[in-house]
Amino acid sequence: MHSAGRSWLLLTGFILFYIIYLLFGALVFSSVERPQEDQLRTEMKALKEEFLNQSCVNAASLEHFLVKVLTANKYGVSVLKNTSMPSNWDLASSMFFANTLVTTVGYGHTTPLSDTGKAFSIIYALIGVPFTMLVLTACVQRLMYPLVLAPVGLLQRSGMEPRPATVVHFMLLLILVVLCFFLAPAAVFSTLEVSWSLLDGLYFCFISLCTIGLGDFVPGTQPGQKYRPLYQVSVMIYLFVGLMMMYLLLRTFHKMADLHGLTTFLQLPRCEDDLDEDREPIVEDHH
């Protein structure tokens, strides 16, 4: 159907554009963040000098002290007085960690300290990640009829052409997901977490449901959090249902792209059934 040449040209184009996209991102991040970082650096230097001037501490012992403080902080152990917060490894927090591991979000706000913990993380994720994908796929499959096939059918029966019907349905689903899984949770988080703005909440929801999980904002980590275990379990449920909806959205988009010939144009596998070259089974029949 398509020549092999065009196929390779498309792939090369993709990769080139990918590199350009990364470079573009790098330039923007560099220009936006660097001044902020430089300012913070200067502030930290001044702060340290001021601290040394005001006290009789010698520079070497302060340095030694700070190295240890920062290392402990990396493992989620804070030196601060007001952190009367419970362990990072109580049952609810450990379950939250296990959940971020198997959903591949991986905030990294707490990380295993021991070699046993690291080895167990590997084995646990090795089984847990595919299993979570399986559970999510199974759930999404049950949701396809009530949330995708039925509404599209309804739109069609109300006199819409198939193609516009899928586009209208996708837009409606997108608005629903943005409202229920991004804007509403962002508002809730910015209320519950003292230091979070609405943008911070939105940033957290987005970074989490894309499974990027940078971990600069993690709910329930502020000291003195009320009902912390309950809060953490709620966030876990939010993450699971949210990921399910993201996956449903992706699958709906894929089906829509099939219908509009986008997947065929980009020579990618179809959602409903694969491309001709790919439909070829893994084994040869003539044996």
Added chain:
Amino acid sequence: MHSAGRSWLLLTGFILFYIIYLLFGALVFSSVERPQEDQLRTEMKALKEEFLNQSCVNAASLEHFLVKVLTANKYGVSVLKNTSMPSNWDLASSMFFANTLVTTVGYGHTTPLSDTGKAFSIIYALIGVPFTMLVLTACVQRLMYPLVLAPVGLLQRSGMEPRPATVVHFMLLLILVVLCFFLAPAAVFSTLEVSWSLLDGLYFCFISLCTIGLGDFVPGTQPGQKYRPLYQVSVMIYLFVGLMMMYLLLRTFHKMADLHGLTTFLQLPRCEDDLDEDREPIVEDHH
């Protein structure tokens, strides 16, 4: 073929087992990590007391100083003297950050400080994540013939039955991937990074290629790293090719599971073509 009841029973079983798996993980992490954490907590408390005893600093001013130090550290700005390292936001580091964003690895060792940076991250990932998936899919599709279809065909022609042939091929591919993308890089990282053991290297490779990206180990972040930009670009290439191989492995496993009737048994979509109930197109034909 299957009753709806069995299908729901299977789903409920999946979800129940998922919760049990999370609880089990939580119990193990909690029992393994908590003693380590408690020890570190005690050490930090003693260290702080010792520091206060040895010097004439008052507790309140030290507390105030430490709050600022730890906040700056959260954004990747260290107060330590020997961190003569370049910015976290130079071009190579920014590109590394952009790459961890679009591949959804998201180490979070550097995170945007400004609101502009956060907003840009959302928009950048919104376009970048699907695009990266597209590039990876396109690459994997080109690799399916030389790495999957051709070797399986070869095994069959050498007199093997189709089903054992796919299993033998999958095992060989798995060993190849583990050797080339886990063990070898782990050895390289544990050599290049001063403080990393072989387990740390393996843990980094695994946590990265599953896109969990906890960020407790990130290559090229030690101060005074030689050829840092080159090193970071190499890690980026490793991540991209590694993710491609993980995706290839997943796709091969999915095709093998189809052949062995595993997907049908678990009532999940097939790789080659979807299940009957799912093959139903998104739109109704009778319109």
